[in-house]
Amino acid sequence: IAGITQAPTSQILAAGRRMTLRCTQDMRHNAMYWYRQDLGLGLRLIHYSNTAGTTGKGEVPDGYSVSRANTDDFPLTLASAVPSQTSVYFCASRGQGYNSPLHFGNGTRLTVT
Amino acid sequence: AQTVTQSQPEMSVQEAETVTLSCTYDTSESDYYLFWYKQPPSRQMILVIRQEAYKQQNATENRFSVNFQKAAKSFSLKISDSQLGDAAMYFCAYRTWNYGGSQGNLIFGKGTKLSVKP
Numbered sequence: 665i666a667g668i669t670q671a672p673t674s675q676i677l678a679a680g681r682r683m684t685l686r687c688t689q690d691m692r693h694n695a696m697y698w699y700r701q702d703l704g705l706g707l708r709l710i711h712y713s714n715t716a717g718t719t720g721k722g723e724v725p726d727g728y729s730v731s732r733a734n735t736d737d738f739p740l741t742l743a744s745a746v747p748s749q750t751s752v753y754f755c756a757s758r759g760q761g762y763n764s765p766l767h768f769g770n771g772t773r774l775t776v777t
Numbered sequence: 778a779q780t781v782t783q784s785q786p787e788m789s790v791q792e793a794e795t796v797t798l799s800c801t802y803d804t805s806e807s808d809y810y811l812f813w814y815k816q817p818p819s820r821q822m823i824l825v826i827r828q829e830a831y832k833q834q835n836a837t838e839n840r841f842s843v844n845f846q847k848a849a850k851s852f853s854l855k856i857s858d859s860q861l862g863d864a865a866m867y868f869c870a871y872r873t874w875n876y877g878g879s880q881g882n883l884i885f886g887k888g889t890k891l892s893v894k895p
Contacts, residue, residue, distance in 0.1 A: 705887060706868060752820065758880075765824045765827060771821075
């Protein structure tokens, strides 16, 4: 089934540790996004990539980095996790076309202790 | 910058009844897209309905319809014949027509939690 796969599903991480959240899509979408979801704040954009080889900063990029080596993969890295990065993280992609919606993965619940 | 406001943190509806979720947005753009997403307890984000700003006609998808008032910058979601499976968090989202920067990024409201009573 075509879609977006995120891993891990959930993770408990000690503060100061490095963590990479994985995101893979098989729809050949050019645009990909990372959001974090926090209670009462909705979803906020962390980083995005319009096409392979390019990335950009979203609304809340501090403490996060991304790479886009190919079309399918868009990993999100926390270099040194802090408790404020406790959140649910969603990866999304968008197909071609002006009215194409975002397709979301099932999210990663990350707890930083 | 565009903003999206959902003024109802929580709503409740009786099964088989109709409920309307509110959404307003602020923008200086004339062309854009609006979306409603549903997030059940499974955490999955599911597209409910979309509306292009240049279209006068309100979008409908089965029991879901919108009331799009462009001048008022309002985009409410009406759920008819509510079912237990409609219980979820609902997010209103705005997408700019702008193809510079983060192309197609969605700006989300904070969400409305809908409960359905049997």
